[in-house]
Amino acid sequence: MKAAVAGTGYVGLFTGVILSELGHSVICIDTDRGKVALMDMGQPPIHEPGLAPMMKKNLEAGRLCFTTDYEEGCKGADAIFIAVGTPEDKNGRADLRFVREACMSIGRAVTSDVTVVTKSTVPVGTNDLIKDWINFELRDSSFEASVVSNPEFLRQGSAVHDSLYADRVIIGADDQNAGDLVEALYFPLNLPVIRTDIRSAEMIKYASNAFLAMKISFINEIAQLSERIGADVEEVAAGMGKDERIGSRFLQAGIGYGGSCFPKDTKALKGMAGDMGYSFKLLDAVEQVNMQQQTVLVEKALNRFGSVDGLRVTVLGLSFKPNTDDMREAPSVVIINQLLALGAHVSAYDPAAAAKAKNILPSSVRLVHELELSLYNSDFVFLVTDWAEFKRMDLRKVKWYTKQGILFDGRNIFSSEEARQAGIEYHSIGRPVIYPQIVRGQTPHNL
Numbered sequence: 126m127k128a129a130v131a132g133t134g135y136v137g138l139f140t141g142v143i144l145s146e147l148g149h150s151v152i153c154i155d156t157d158r159g160k161v162a163l164m165d166m167g168q169p170p171i172h173e174p175g176l177a178p179m180m181k182k183n184l185e186a187g188r189l190c191f192t193t194d195y196e197e198g199c200k201g202a203d204a205i206f207i208a209v210g211t212p213e214d215k216n217g218r219a220d221l222r223f224v225r226e227a228c229m230s231i232g233r234a235v236t237s238d239v240t241v242v243t244k245s246t247v248p249v250g251t252n253d254l255i256k257d258w259i260n261f262e263l264r265d266s267s268f269e270a271s272v273v274s275n276p277e278f279l280r281q282g283s284a285v286h287d288s289l290y291a292d293r294v295i296i297g298a299d300d301q302n303a304g305d306l307v308e309a310l311y312f313p314l315n316l317p318v319i320r321t322d323i324r325s326a327e328m329i330k331y332a333s334n335a336f337l338a339m340k341i342s343f344i345n346e347i348a349q350l351s352e353r354i355g356a357d358v359e360e361v362a363a364g365m366g367k368d369e370r371i372g373s374r375f376l377q378a379g380i381g382y383g384g385s386c387f388p389k390d391t392k393a394l395k396g397m398a399g400d401m402g403y404s405f406k407l408l409d410a411v412e413q414v415n416m417q418q419q420t421v422l423v424e425k426a427l428n429r430f431g432s433v434d435g436l437r438v439t440v441l442g443l444s445f446k447p448n449t450d451d452m453r454e455a456p457s458v459v460i461i462n463q464l465l466a467l468g469a470h471v472s473a474y475d476p477a478a479a480a481k482a483k484n485i486l487p488s489s490v491r492l493v494h495e496l497e498l499s500l501y502n503s504d505f506v507f508l509v510t511d512w513a514e515f516k517r518m519d520l521r522k523v524k525w526y527t528k529q530g531i532l533f534d535g536r537n538i539f540s541s542e543e544a545r546q547a548g549i550e551y552h553s554i555g556r557p558v559i560y561p562q563i564v565r566g567q568t569p570h571n572l
């Protein structure tokens with residue numbers, strides 16, 4: 126089949142690459158000329174494991190191409206996917222400007238009936254608008270637009286796996302034939318398909334993200350309590366996760382969730398509820414806990430040192446999660462700004478996100494290109510992103526390279542035993558502090 130994809134961010138590019146991998150002929154349309162030129166040469170504009178070879182293979186096979194021209198892109202397409210961004214607007218609602226523009230361009234470009242598939246995360250009811258926006262622009266009133274809601278669930282950093290082995294494909298359609306067409310496009314993946322109405326499909330996306338965000342905030346509250354009560358949140362999460370009704374995933378305590386989806390989608394869902402005169406109380410708490418969690422590392426450092434003014438801090442990890450260079454809503458930005466406001470000197474290292482971080486972080490942050498170098502001579506270390514490179518690190522390096530061997534691990538990537546064996550002072554989330562050695566008569570603060 127022939128598919129067009131409007132918008133080649135994470136979701137659009139993956140949709141295009143995966144559909145071409147399945148043997149379909151795909152043309153991706155983006156208004157960003159620079160991006161299109163890059164992708165034409167086989168270079169993905171994002172850091173995502175496994176993407177480049179798959180993209181190159183399908184480009185070379187002639188199944189995948191890129192354009193800025195909607196007429197070229199929409200010509201003869203059996204389905205046109207919309208995958209443009211829906212960022213947060215100033216009121217916390219989803220900004221539908223790019224979706225509207227894409228719809229208008231599609232409406233003007235098509236020369237027959239058209240099936241439009243919405244992959245972008247859009248508030249419930251938006252697909253009705255999408256249909257109207259396209260119909261309004263159609264050059265011939267006998268043409269008809271059918272819309273299908275097909276929300277995306279991939280995670281950045283594991284997008285190839287998530288696309289090929291998705292837990293489910295949601296197809297929300299009022300028009301049976303349009304829904305069948307989308308199901309046929311995905312058929313070679315042999316994934317569980319859930320057919321539903323359009324509004325329920327739109328809601329499934331928001332409800333899923335909100336639920337996962339809630340799980341993270343829940344375990345972070347358990348972590349707060351565990352610290353105060355002498356329990357170990359990792360043990361608690363492991364025990365809870367064994368209950369199949371709860372499940373072990375998304376119970377990783379840390380410094381809160383970030384990224385381009387959870388923060389904006391929880392706000393948008395709250396906004397939708399508010400518009401219906403309903404107050405989504407649980408989500409208020411989820412957000413509050415997440416904000417609080419982004420301050421815990423700095424609070425721990427202040428408890429430990431009294432003041433961080435003039436101290437040298439190494440921040441390990443800048444992207445909002447590992448295996449991506451995406452800095453959108455990254456907790457690192459909040460944390461680094463807190464440190465700078467308190468007078469600390471910040472050096473940071475990230476395996477992939479330094480280039481993007483440079484445009485976002487204050488120029489006083491020293492971006493270092495090597496892990497060991499970033500540790501050198503610092504007073505303490507904040508571990509902010511759980512990159513595999515940090516998990517593999519010999520923890521003794523914290524002792525060897527920093528002044529006092531003190532690590533604040535915001536992602537609990539090391540066990541207490543590893544910290545003990547490395548002989549470092551180890552602060553983590555929801556677990557007891559590990560000190561190198563307790564000498565009789567000394568308190569942790571004067572060790």
Ligand SMILES: NC(=O)c1ccc[n+]([C@@H]2O[C@H](COP(=O)([O-])OP(=O)(O)OC[C@H]3O[C@@H](n4cnc5c(N)ncnc54)[C@H](O)[C@@H]3O)[C@@H](O)[C@H]2O)c1
Nearest residue numbers: 132134135136155156157209210211223226227245246277
């Ligand atoms: N990033 C994720 O992991 C993820 C996962 C699931 C769902 N989503 C949702 O998918 C949507 C896209 O997210 P993203 O992160 O891929 O976005 P993005 O911001 O990374 O990319 C959007 C792309 O659309 C292009 N664009 C803007 N206006 C356009 C137009 N009129 N025509 C063609 N192209 C246009 C931009 O140039 C950009 O390349 C959002 O609604 C998001 O909530 C994202």
Ligand SMILES: O=c1ccn([C@@H]2O[C@H](COP(=O)(O)OP(=O)(O)O[C@H]3O[C@H](CO)[C@@H](O)[C@H](O)[C@H]3O)[C@@H](O)[C@H]2O)c(=O)[nH]1
Nearest residue numbers: 277278279280281375376377379381382383384386445446
């Ligand atoms: O147990 C956990 C799991 C995640 N996180 C954090 O939560 C954020 C989001 O992580 P993740 O969900 O893995 O990445 P995203 O790429 O943001 O993916 C989410 O958002 C996408 C966009 O809507 C959806 O498609 C995915 O299904 C959904 O998982 C990151 O900051 C993580 O560090 C935790 O703190 N604890």
